[in-house]
Amino acid sequence: MRFSLASVLLSVAWLACAHSNSVTTYAPLPSTASGPPVNSEGFRVQSFGEGAYMLADGIYQSLFFVTPKSVIMIDAPPTTGENILAGIRSVTHLPISHLVYSHHHADHIGAAYLLANKDVTIIAHELTAYELSLTPDAHRPPPHVTFKDSYTLRVDNQTIQLDYKGPVHDPGNIFIYAPKQKVLMVIDIVFPGWVPFASLAEAQNPTMFIKAHDLILEYDFDYYIGGHVDRAGVRKDVLIQQDYIxxxxxxxxxxxxxxxxxxxxxxxxxxxxxxxxxxxxxxxxxxxxxxxxxxxxxxxxxxxxxxxxxxxxxxxxxxxxxxxxxxxxxxxxxxxxxxxxxxxxx
Incomplete structure (x- = not known):
């Protein structure tokens, strides 16, 4: 029996209400915080052109690229779970050849085990590999390929630049950039339309979290993937959050x-x-x-x-x-x- 993310969240909300006499009511959300709805299966696929796609479940986001022969997957959020494969299959039936970890946190790569097999090469920063080694988790298989500063992933007609610029969120959190499509993915920094998650998105280094906004703006991008909430962002979203911070x-x-x-x-x-x-x-x-x-x-x-x-x-x-x-x-x-x-x- 399969449950949608929405039904799980509704159950959690009901349990919270059942064990509390009052529930805090917050201000209504501005329209800029909302994105397109997910489908009846609980996911949404958005094309950025030339084989680049965002996969969203309403709370978490991942990214994938289709080449003539295979698929490159970026992150594997457990909230999306089996819908990662469903989202890819809605576009192509080509196999996954590469899986890139943005960083080690389980809420973004905890479904990696669903995709990993002998034909999938997992790539991550060397500090991500180290962090994973401290808390071994079968749901987050260790990477096969690691790098220190930068790594260019070229697969058929797709090129993805992976850059490490310091602990902007946690050690190993990387900037993932597709120059052809002008798509930039940096997880847990900017939350388009929203303030960040709690405590500067749980940043281990607040000074680097603040600096990350300038580092993001150094890239030439049309689409920004922050890993959370409803929609992709644009340059203006980064500037707005920078002002807020x-x-x-x-x-x-x-x-x-x-x-x-x-x-x-x-x-x-x-x-x-x-x-x-x-x-x-x-x-x-x-x-x-x-x-x-x-x-x-x-x-x-x-x-x-x-x-x-x-x-x-x-x-x-x-x-x-x-x-x-x-x-x-x-x-x-x-x-x-x-x-x-x-x-x-x-």
């Missing part, structure tokens, strides 16, 4: 600087105003004090940022707080904006 950065930085200023009627973020009540309620509990400090700054950042972006990007009221929290911490430890925890003038 810059606002989060600026507002988080302002919050830290305000916390290092004396308390007054217009500055509720002064460290003494924040920490005094927490210390009184939790004597000698340094973690309670610091958690309350970061939470207050992140909430200020989230309030200011959300006020501007609500209605412009989907989920602005869902995940902006988590991005603010991540950048308050990153500004402290990566950028050296320490506020009241830095060396104070005598």
């Amino acid at each position: 810059q606002d989060v950065y600026n507002n988080a930085r302002t919050a830290i600087l305000l916390s290092n200023s004396p308390p007054n009627a217009t500055n509720p973020l002064s460290a003494s105003t924040i920490l005094g009540p927490i210390e009184a309620a939790n004597p000698d509990n340094a973690w309670a004090m610091f958690a309350g400090y970061v939470d207050t700054l992140a909430q200020y950042c989230a309030n200011v940022t959300t006020e501007k972006w609500l209605g412009k990007l989907g989920g602005a009221d869902v995940y902006t707080y988590s991005h603010c929290e991540a950048l308050v911490e990153s500004l402290r430890i990566d950028y050296g904006v320490l506020g009241p925890f830095g060396v104070q003038p005598s």
Whole structure:
């Protein structure tokens, strides 16, 4: 018996409701957050021309290229599952010859085992191979071919450039570019029409996540595949998210600087105003004090940022707080904006 992704999500939502007396209601999504619907089987195939296709299930996206003799598959999300093959078969019955891993995370390549066989060559960055070796998983077979900086995959009439530019999301996350079709795929960085997933999309290195936007814009692309949500993106989507992230950065930085200023009627973020009540309620509990400090700054950042972006990007009221929290911490430890925890003038 087969279940569509929509039916699974509906069941999860029902279970959440059944175990909660109330469910948070968020702002309506802007129209730019929505893409074309999936078909009755739970997937959608979009052609970018000259043998390049996006395969989407409404939440996750993958990419494939058809040559005269075979198919090159990029990623294998488990939410798409068996529909990966169904999506390819809706275009061609040629066999899969290559499978490229964008990075090691299971939510993007956890269905690789459905495609892997002796005739499929798996390609990934060497750090992706290393990450996979730390948590061996039969659903994510190790790659046969790895590279360090760049790798050009040429199969018949298709050329795909694979570039590593640093840990923009996690170690081994690569830029996947098809110059003929001007398609760029970088997973878990830009979410067209939406704010990123929680905590800068779970980026291990916030500074590289921010830099990734500039790296993306160095490519000449007409279509951008971010790996998530409903639709493909264009250059404008990258620029919009870059502006949003810059606002989060600026507002988080302002919050830290305000916390290092004396308390007054217009500055509720002064460290003494924040920490005094927490210390009184939790004597000698340094973690309670610091958690309350970061939470207050992140909430200020989230309030200011959300006020501007609500209605412009989907989920602005869902995940902006988590991005603010991540950048308050990153500004402290990566950028050296320490506020009241830095060396104070005598």
